[in-house]
Amino acid sequence: MNIDDTLLEKLEKLSYLEIESSKRADVEEELSRILNFVENLQSVDTAGLPDKFIMRDIEAHLRDDKPLKNEEVPNSILENAPHREENSFFVPKIIE
Secondary structure, eight states, X not given: OOOOHHHHHHHHHHHTOOOOGGGHHXXXXXXXXXXXXXXXXXXXXXXXXXXXXXXXXSOOOXXXXXXXXXXXXXXXXXXXOSSEETTEEOOOOOOO
């Protein structure tokens, strides 16, 4: 599918966005590429594949999750807080 100025104007109205005239050609080209990609996906034969899958059934090759503790991070965050008490942020009560 090819995106032209007329369709881009309709999309602008529907999305309440305004695209700068200098970027219109780039946006049209990018949207056309996205739609072509989706059209290519529709040509993939998915017959016989399950409608959904569970990630735990797939063997994942992930890195080991090793927690890192840096004592300077919480202190630097608290230094930027306008009000704090000990190791916590202090905020005014907003609900009576």
